[in-house]
Amino acid sequence: MNNFMRVAAIKIVSLLLVLFCVSFLTFLLYYYAPGDKALAIANARYIGEGSASAELVEQIRLETGIDRPLFVQFYYWAQDIIQLDFGVSLISQEPVDEIFVSQLWETMELALSALLLGMSVAIPLSLISVWKPKSFIDRFAIALSSIGAAIPSYWLGLIFIFVFAANLQWLPAYGTGSLSHLILPASTLGLWVLSSQTRLIRSFLLEASTAPFLEALKIRGVGSKELFCRHIVRHAFVPFVTMLGLELAFLLEGAVIVEVVFARGGIGSLLVHSVMGRDFPIIQCIVLFSAVTYVTINSAVEIFQWFMNPVSQQR
Amino acid sequence: MNVSSFNHSTFFKSFFSFSLQTKTILKKHYFIFSIFTLFAGAILFGFILTPYDPVETDFLNRLSSPSWQNWFGTDQMGRDIATRILYGAGWSVGLALIVSTTGAVIGTIVGLLAGSLGRFVDGFCMRVTDSFFAFPELIAAIVITGVLGPNTVNMVIALILVSWMRFARLVRALTDDVKQQDYVLQAKLNKIPYILILTRHYIPNIVLSVVVVWTSSWSRTILSISGLSFLGFGVQPPQAEWGAMLLDGKPYMLTAPHVMVFPGLAVLITVLTLNLMGDHLRDHLQSLEK
Numbered sequence: 255m256n257n258f259m260r261v262a263a264i265k266i267v268s269l270l271l272v273l274f275c276v277s278f279l280t281f282l283l284y285y286y287a288p289g290d291k292a293l294a295i296a297n298a299r300y301i302g303e304g305s306a307s308a309e310l311v312e313q314i315r316l317e318t319g320i321d322r323p324l325f326v327q328f329y330y331w332a333q334d335i336i337q338l339d340f341g342v343s344l345i346s347q348e349p350v351d352e353i354f355v356s357q358l359w360e361t362m363e364l365a366l367s368a369l370l371l372g373m374s375v376a377i378p379l380s381l382i383s384v385w386k387p388k389s390f391i392d393r394f395a396i397a398l399s400s401i402g403a404a405i406p407s408y409w410l411g412l413i414f415i416f417v418f419a420a421n422l423q424w425l426p427a428y429g430t431g432s433l434s435h436l437i438l439p440a441s442t443l444g445l446w447v448l449s450s451q452t453r454l455i456r457s458f459l460l461e462a463s464t465a466p467f468l469e470a471l472k473i474r475g476v477g478s479k480e481l482f483c484r485h486i487v488r489h490a491f492v493p494f495v496t497m498l499g500l501e502l503a504f505l506l507e508g509a510v511i512v513e514v515v516f517a518r519g520g521i522g523s524l525l526v527h528s529v530m531g532r533d534f535p536i537i538q539c540i541v542l543f544s545a546v547t548y549v550t551i552n553s554a555v556e557i558f559q560w561f562m563n564p565v566s567q568q569r
Numbered sequence: 570m571n572v573s574s575f576n577h578s579t580f581f582k583s584f585f586s587f588s589l590q591t592k593t594i595l596k597k598h599y600f601i602f603s604i605f606t607l608f609a610g611a612i613l614f615g616f617i618l619t620p621y622d623p624v625e626t627d628f629l630n631r632l633s634s635p636s637w638q639n640w641f642g643t644d645q646m647g648r649d650i651a652t653r654i655l656y657g658a659g660w661s662v663g664l665a666l667i668v669s670t671t672g673a674v675i676g677t678i679v680g681l682l683a684g685s686l687g688r689f690v691d692g693f694c695m696r697v698t699d700s701f702f703a704f705p706e707l708i709a710a711i712v713i714t715g716v717l718g719p720n721t722v723n724m725v726i727a728l729i730l731v732s733w734m735r736f737a738r739l740v741r742a743l744t745d746d747v748k749q750q751d752y753v754l755q756a757k758l759n760k761i762p763y764i765l766i767l768t769r770h771y772i773p774n775i776v777l778s779v780v781v782v783w784t785s786s787w788s789r790t791i792l793s794i795s796g797l798s799f800l801g802f803g804v805q806p807p808q809a810e811w812g813a814m815l816l817d818g819k820p821y822m823l824t825a826p827h828v829m830v831f832p833g834l835a836v837l838i839t840v841l842t843l844n845l846m847g848d849h850l851r852d853h854l855q856s857l858e859k
Contacts, residue, residue: 272696275697275700279704284716287716287717288717400844401837404792404844406799406812406836412829413829416829420823507706507707510708510800525711529715530801537712541704541709549703
């Protein structure tokens with residue numbers, strides 16, 4: 255267990271280092287963004303369309319410390335961020351965390367249902383495909399995973415809207431609310447999950463089935479069914495959990511385009527709108543959130559892998 | 570092996586064996602490579618095949634369905650969609666080629682430095698790589714292009730910034746393996762200059778793996794470029810980029826579905842071809858290792 259603490263400590267230190275770099279990069283992006291930020295704030299806050307007076311801009315410049323050196327600004331910025339204070343939106347003047355959390359639920363709803371949809375097909379499909387190689391289902395799984403990886407999700411979304419919403423009129427095309435609004439976006443994203451996961455789970459299973467100890471078990475007379483269920487599937491389980499963790503982080507990325515295509519709320523469309531409106535507090539919040547989620551999941555997965563692997567614990 | 574054997578002729582010999590390898594790859598997987606060549610030819614010489622202009626408008630002939638004159642129909646401004654797809658390939662595929670190649674070069678240099686020099690350089694390069702890796706590709710690309718200003722150049726910069734890390738990690742791991750080999754140790758003990766060890770041992774050992782990842786990075790970048798353009802952050806609409814064409818045709822898709830079907834199919838088929846080519850290369854690489 256002592257060993258575990260040491261590995262975890264190293265992981266956490268390097269995690270903190272990376273988190274620091276991540277937040278610095280996020281800040282750099284804001285710092286080097288072209289345009290006068292004080293003027294932008296003044297325009298957004300006090301005057302609808304026209305330009306603000308020079309005095310007002312100067313006042314905001316002093317107030318927000320925009321003309322200070324890079325590291326001083328970063329210091330004050332980081333102080334707020336550590337307390338999870340992302341400030342207020344430049345456009346709506348509402349606190350960023352309130353906007354963010356309300357949108358996060360919509361994205362989570364989409365991402366989790368896509369994950370559920372995709373996984374519930376991907377797992378049986380890849381299991382059958384490896385259990386019966388070169389069968390029809392195996393070929394189907396291979397074709398599906400290569401085509402699914404190449405389909406642009408925005409195009410698939412448009413096709414779904416065209417077929418199921420416009421022509422057949424089974425489901426609503428745009429907006430959020432009921433379960434029927436969720437079906438098309440979730441299956442667009444779900445197909446992406448399905449194809450990537452089928453490919454991955456299949457390769458994990460194939461890799462597990464080349465292990466040399468399987469040959470020994472076969473010679474000892476272990477049946478092929480038991481071999482498959484007890485040994486191959488079990489060995490493919492660790493990389494599978496690893497990928498599942500990372501998949502959650504990738505889903506956030508996939509959700510961006512799907513949310514825009516189906517005009518749903520959520521982090522993705524919030525990001526696109528904020529970038530268009532140059533609403534920096536919201537952009538920073540979303541970018542930091544996605545980066546921190548990814549890094550944290552990644553580290554957790556690495557520790558999990560270490561935990562599951564008896565070899566590394568003996569060292 | 571002594572110092573004098575490191576002359577130009579051996580250098581060229583290693584290059585010759587590399588080109589021989591390429592020949593066997595082409596012979597074995599001729600089908601996918603001939604499709605690839607066909608596409609490349611269509612992209613490079615497509616403008617000869619088509620009598621139309623990709624940007625010039627013809628309002629008398631707008632939104633007409635696929636016919637013998639316009640194979641894929643015309644869009645809302647009467648422009649021939651087939652022509653626009655041919656020209657658009659230059660944007661989608663060409664820009665993606667620039668992005669993935671630049672990313673590959675940057676990533677390979679970082680990875681080589683991290684893997685072949687000492688622990689300090691390694692730690693520094695890899696923490697930087699980790700930090701860049703933390704940002705999801707598409708989100709980072711949207712934010713960078715959006716903040717710098719949505720246009721083609723900024724999109725290319727953004728995509729390079731988010732794509733080099735994959736190569737850096739791969740090359741670092743491969744270089745680290747090569748570093749442990751006896752022949753590298755011996756070369757070091759013989760005081761062979763670092764640059765020669767780099768070109769004679771490290772680079773030939775990593776090239777094929779980098780090429781495999783490069784093809785997959787190329788196809789991913791095509792998806793990213795068209796996705797960004799579809800969101801309005803990339804190539805701007807009058808130009809015939811595939812994602813921009815979809816964005817353009819979206820309002821008309823209910824009455825004239827061909828406006829959106831064909832650009833999407835172009836992305837799908839191109840990315841599929843590149844992915845399959847990458848798979849064949851990887852298979853070849855694995856058969857070499859065995």
